[in-house]
Amino acid sequence: MLKLKANIMRVQRTPRKEQQIDQEPVDLSLLDSLIEKYKHKKGNLIPLLQGTQDLYGYVPYEAFLKLSRETGIPLNEMYGVATFYTQFRLNPVGKHIIKVCHGTACHVQDAETITDALEDALKIEDGETTDDGLFTLESVACLGCCSLAPVMMIDGNTYGKLTGKKAVKIVKELKISERN
């Protein structure tokens, strides 16, 4: 659990109860070289966010505050962009990312049941990460192999012609192999 300090360079008011953010503390000094590189460049917002995600696997809450403080980009602008693009994550991801295709072909082949089955099996909602940190479940647009619909992709491997059961089985096997 992490407690956040308000940015001190702002108009004074009564300090608020520190917001509790459900994230592990991260080493913010990793950001220094990134900020140095992009600080005074125009159009630096997306490279900064991408660089941050490369470092931590996601954009931690604390990183937003530091980036804003040191580059002068308002927090709301960063947050707006980070939530607009699906490429950015605001929470840590699991070791394996399961991307379930919901492109047109897969949609027609009922991709929804694949997602539902995985949600049930992993006990998480779409976009979330399992408590053991192994899996993150995501819905994505077309993966480009429509003839295999419905498909999912785990760590670069594609699985096609799925049913709910098949998908769950693949994930379970992966979980067992993790244990060994």
Add this chain to the structure above:
Amino acid sequence: MSQLVNLTIDGKPIQAPEGANLLQTALDNGIRIPFLCYHRKLSPTGACRMCVTRIKGQKGLVMACTVQVEEGMEVTAFDDELESARKRTLEYLLAEHNEHYDGTYYDEFWYWIQHYDLDIPENRHYPNIYRQMHYPVDDTSPILSYNASKCIKCFRCIKACDEVQGKNVLSFSQRGIASYIVAGIDHWDDSECDGCGECVQLCPTGALVEKPHREEINLERVEKTVRTTCPYCGVGCQLLLYVQNGKIVRADGVEGIPPNDGRLCVKGRFGYDYVAHPDRLTHPLIKKNGTFEKASWDEALDLIARKFSEIRKRYGTQALGGYGSAKCTNEDNYLFQKFIRIAFGNNNLDYCTRLCHASTVTAMLKSLGSGAGSNSIEDFAQTDCLFITGNNMIETHPVTATFVKNGQYKGTRVIVCDPKWTKMVNYADIWLQPKLGTDVALLNGMIRVIIEEGLIGRDFICNWVDGGMEAFEKLREKVSGYTPEETERITGVSPDKFMEAARIYARSATAMIATGMGLSQQQVGTNMVFSLINMMLITGQVGKEHAGIDPPRGQNNVQGVTDIGVSPINFPGYIPVGNQDNRRKLAQLWDVPFEDLPDKPGLTTVEIMNAAYDGQIKGMYIMGENPMMTDPNLNHTGESLQSLEFLVVQDIFHTETTPYADVILPAASFAEKEGTFVNSDRRVLRVRKAVEKPGLAQEDWRIVDQIARRMGYNVGQYENARDIFEEIRQATPILAGVTYDRIEHEGLQWPCPDTSHPGTPTLFLEGFKTSNGLGILNPVDYTPQTEPASPEYPYVLNTGRMLYQYHTSTMSRRNKALSDFANESYVLMHPGDVRANGFRDGDRIRLSNPRGQLQTTVRSSQQVKPGELFMPFHFREALVNKLTRSDLDPDSRIPPYKFSACKVEKVEMSGG
């Protein structure tokens, strides 16, 4: 004026300036094209697609808000196809909209829904899906509530925050149908939102609604709306007060007129609760055996009249004095000064300006012949360069600051000079951070750079400055010692910064100066302003549009009260008391014997207190001031008030000063009376009655009038405030052309010598107000402080204001919204000093020096330099003026609030 073009809308011939917005042109001509995302003050968005029109020669439907008018344009605004397109658009919006309406806001969206009969479910084609969308509600802000299910994503709030207020706090989060507004990182209360409420005022639906009084307000039950002038700072914002059940329940900014054009700050919009606060004084109170007892007006007024008369008789006319009030109207104060001069028979009268701008006014009067700000508020958005020094305007004059930010966005170079970080630093090209109290050296250093680099305005000096190049040579000599190295040694500012600042200021086509308390509340305050004016005069950054010097006034009516003569040295209109012609004229106007009008300058604010301490002043009449919080060296002030034989305090609340009174009189607040205020840009603005006075409270001028009568003096026969203003016009030449009728719609800027005069937006365009019309250079040297930090008192304490509270906080702390934002005293200390003293952020610490001590909470912050401290003066729990001193500036008699040596120590909590 740009060229006019001819166009037609639905066949109606219309003339409009070239380049004007088509939608606005249509609206201005009474053609009500529907729209939701457009607002006059904002750049066009084209998001709602309601204002579609057809333009001959252009393909498809065109959104009127995104088009500029052109010669010969033929526009169709209404036909069946356009109307059906609008209806369809609305229906889409409606399908994801939460239709619940609670009567607390004006809903533009719902207006059009009804207009197109879509409030009838049978007329709709799509089911409503807003519940499935799980739109969030952000209810964390103290002043507003955001409900995404009522948001139509029109961008007005985001643009209000960016383009109008220049704050940039809001954005969209997510995308498409799921998008909604966020402040900061999706938590309003943690964001940098400062509560101005511009977004609420511009929201066309009920997505953003203000929180205060949400439970009571119902627009259908609002009895009336009243236009008046804000009672807080000197910007003079025009307010629209909503009155329901005899109580103010909302305040909006009035759109379309200066000075604020609808903008407000958090105090103006949410700071009216105090008017109806149960703590209001409702009865005259007389101190009997040490406690205050309710009394009738007759009893109180007779006692006051008797006591004042006795003192005058026994000790002579010099034994009485009075403080007027910058919170009261011109009419109240005019009668007050007339009363002091006639009934007390002296000029011992002053008010808070002595503690704020005395040095600025003194320096400006000597150099330029006028102490008032030279420009209008709009100029802050139009000048090429703005030098802001000792002026934390984002907190003290938030609406003026919005114009600065607008200008900065368009390219104004902003230079901030302040020993403490202010929010304006974020908008500045350069931040100069001198050590406290070294401004003269810094300015002299800058003047030297300007001279050395040949950036002076030679023609200006020859034609506009008294003594021309000869006088200039004296200044050059004076500043020659302030080499970049020497200046850096004294001020701690690196030469490349102040040299660049000097160049920017001197080279800009137009440049303005916004000065403030940081410069004036100093032991050498007058000298500081002299050096500032020297820099302005040698560069010729005055005497033209968008150039000059502007000291924004701290209180709503500081300007007006000086204008109408609450001054120990001036009669109304800045005419010295010694001017015998004027004295004769006034004696006739006031119907008193010429020899009875005092022509000797009286005592100033702190001098009156000192005279009370010494036993020379025996009786005082304080109208709407709180010296037990605002005077320096408060322990001394307390002793002074105690040594008075008789003290009358007239106020709307009990204050820190009322316990010292013998009689307390209940007065009317700004919302309960008619009158006028004058704002910082010399604009005379109307104050109008919105609600009834509580209990037996009365307008200040009526009370003054009653006391005079019972003392046997006649201060005039008036039915109402308008009658008094008619007399003010006769006594005050600069206001002679201002009438209530002329300022009914919007204010007029003085000088306005006759009723056909349009007012004066910019001063000094035709020369200065000195006797020969020339500006005067006053070369000055830097002098070190007489109370520097010492081993025993190692810290230098700076004091000031904050956004959420106001002066002695008598009014502001009685507002829930403001107190929710900030309601506790603190001292800012550099993190290094915090560590060195073994403190932690949030510790209770004691500040002390030989004059007094106080306890407060330490906030570790890089906003101050090492060795310097900053404290707001609003909090009675930690009276910062117990530490300040009354070593007055020799020229202007202003106390040095901004510089007191002190020591710090941790407060050990008792009981573990």
